[in-house]
Amino acid sequence: MNILTAIIDGFVDFVRRNPILCLAILLLVLFAPSVAGGIAMFILYFILGIILLGVILMLSLRWRINRARRQMEEQFRSGGQNGSDPFSGRHNPQEGDIRIHKMEGSGEKRVRKDVGDYVDFEEIGNDSEQKTH
Structure with missing residues (x-):
């Protein structure tokens, strides 16, 4: 009520x-009841179309999320069973093995060799502590 x-x-x-x-x-x-009925039908169809579009978009999003979830689960399962990295497709090295891979395009230093020097410094307390001693 x-x-x-x-x-x-x-x-x-x-x-x-x-x-x-x-x-x-x-x-x-x-x-003009026919005009009013036509306008009412147009509004009804418009609202139903928006609702239908919302349902289609929601179902599409749900389907895409489920598909992505299944792909990640498959990658995880395949990576966990044979001991390989699921993201790179390579076999994990044995413990203690070290491999260094040079990246493409990383060559010489980008700064000239004669620029700057390394300065080793030591921190001493702030000025107020030095004046009191």
């Missing part, structure tokens, strides 16, 4: 806020 009174109160509030629009709709319904 409360829902029905809430709907009626909402409708009355809409009429109070928009009296000219409500009068135009009433006159349209009285004097």
Whole structure:
């Protein structure tokens, strides 16, 4: 019962806020019912189309997430069974083996060799501590 009174109160509030629009709709319904019916059908189809589009997008997103989840599970299973890295496809080296791979394009230093020197420094307390001693 409360829902029905809430709907009626909402409708009355809409009429109070928009009296000219409500009068135009009433006159349209009285004097041109086919036009009003056409507009009502257009609005109905538009709303149903938006709802249908939302459902399709939601199902598409759910399908894509499930597909990505299955692919990650397959990569994890294949990586866990044969001891290889599922992301690189290479076999893991034995413990203690060290391999260094040079990256393509990483050659010489980008800074000239004669630029700058390394300075070894030692931190000493701040000025306030030095004045007190």
